Amino acid sequence: xxxxxxxxxxxxxxxxxxxxxxxxxxxxxxxxxxxxxxxxxxxxxxxxxxxxxxxxxxxxxxxxxxxxxxxxxxxxxxxxxxxxxxxxxxxxxxxxxxxxxxxxxxxxxxxxxxxxxxxxxxxxxxxxxxxxxxxxxxxxxxxxxxxxxxxxxxxxxxxxxxxxxxxxxxxxxxxxxxxxxxxxxxxxxxxxxxxxxxxxxxxxxxxxxxxxxxxxxxxxxxxxxxxxxxxxxxxxxxxxxxxxxxxxxxxxxxxxxxxxxxxxxxxxxxxxxxxxxxxxxxxxxxxxxxxxxxxxxxxxxxxxxxxxxxxxxxxxxxxxxxxxxxxxxxxxxxxxxxxxxxxxxxxxxxxxxxxxxxxxxxxxxxxxxxxxxxxxxxxxxxxxxxxxxxxxxxxxxxxxxxxxxxxxxxxxxxxx
Numbered sequence: 001x002x003x004x005x006x007x008x009x010x011x012x013x014x015x016x017x018x019x020x021x022x023x024x025x026x027x028x029x030x031x032x033x034x035x036x037x038x039x040x041x042x043x044x045x046x047x048x049x050x051x052x053x054x055x056x057x058x059x060x061x062x063x064x065x066x067x068x069x070x071x072x073x074x075x076x077x078x079x080x081x082x083x084x085x086x087x088x089x090x091x092x093x094x095x096x097x098x099x100x101x102x103x104x105x106x107x108x109x110x111x112x113x114x115x116x117x118x119x120x121x122x123x124x125x126x127x128x129x130x131x132x133x134x135x136x137x138x139x140x141x142x143x144x145x146x147x148x149x150x151x152x153x154x155x156x157x158x159x160x161x162x163x164x165x166x167x168x169x170x171x172x173x174x175x176x177x178x179x180x181x182x183x184x185x186x187x188x189x190x191x192x193x194x195x196x197x198x199x200x201x202x203x204x205x206x207x208x209x210x211x212x213x214x215x216x217x218x219x220x221x222x223x224x225x226x227x228x229x230x231x232x233x234x235x236x237x238x239x240x241x242x243x244x245x246x247x248x249x250x251x252x253x254x255x256x257x258x259x260x261x262x263x264x265x266x267x268x269x270x271x272x273x274x275x276x277x278x279x280x281x282x283x284x285x286x287x288x289x290x291x292x293x294x295x296x297x298x299x300x301x302x303x304x305x306x307x308x309x310x311x312x313x314x315x316x317x318x319x320x321x322x323x324x325x326x327x328x329x330x331x332x333x334x335x336x337x338x339x340x341x342x343x344x345x346x347x348x349x350x351x352x353x354x355x356x357x358x359x360x361x362x363x364x365x366x367x368x369x370x371x372x373x374x375x376x377x378x379x380x381x382x383x384x385x386x387x388x389x390x391x392x393x394x395x396x397x398x399x400x401x402x403x404x405x406x407x408x409x410x411x412x413x414x415x416x
Contacts, residue, residue: 029113033112033113036114037104037107040081044087044089047088061076061079081114081117081121084103084121085098085104100140103121111147111148112147112148116152119155120144120155120159123139123162123163124136126163135166143158181199182198184200191286192280214348216231240373241348241372245348265279266279266291278291321351321363322351322363326365327351327370329365330351330365330369331370336410337371337410338369338371338394338395338409338410339410340409341410348373350373351368351370353368366388369393383400389409
């Protein structure tokens, strides 16, 4: 294969006329499509020989990732494609045909792309078992035919229409179908953020929407300014608040005997200066200043500080959270979120260290106040500072709002 490419690379395409150029381009795409079918056979044979196991991989996708240095998502996609379009030969010599023979034949001929194949397989797999047994092969063949005319996006639209028209009795909406296709995927990026996607059952969707109705409502802002967050940002922050409540209530099972804890690792120098980066327990890298903010929250967090050789030189106490008695006292004093203008009730707040615990602030009632998740995350970014004034929590506004930074309190806060 390499020798063929070696012959093609030096070709001067500038000397080709339009017809030859376009024909060559189409032939290249056809060949690229056919190569996917070859890889399917390689993956199937590697599995038959047990190569993933003998090479120490957890599964075939992990083996493909290590061997070819491809992205984990790409490796999973290739293995799934092979499962759908490659026949198998068992150790006893029995030949097992490809689950999707029309797709396999079209890919071997190069008439459809790997993405076309994904769309077709997904459409057939959406069918409930009763319809799939009776009509799956016909749907597959019809979509393979249309794939020679439409791009994958157009084919996906057509496939959805085909399966919907087959659903005259609402079979596609049955509980078993929804349950079979439930899914949640979290793809974490190197900076710690993540893309979240999936398919929710009707029950999960309803419960999630009900919780977010309460937690994702626009927050009142000081000075009558509208909440600047988009609806999507409010839902994001509402989900964060819900997780804060669950984790704070210690309702999550332990992992390996350890209570659910957010783990942060950095150097002692970075922690004291706020410079550099910290690493989370899942390997994400955060700016140290963001880690300090996270460590100051009302969820179980433990910070490990290392020296320049990687040795542990210190750690914070993961149990630096306020006790139930302290929270009850703050509820009696604060009555809810103490940020000016906020009306979030006590049940939806978290206890906040006025002087950050990461900076030596004690976990005492005199250094604590109730704050909703939104204002706990945003107050520093917006220039606000929490203080205690005459034994009661107050907030110093940013200079742009009040050049004198006079303390402001929530009128709902109980009198001292």
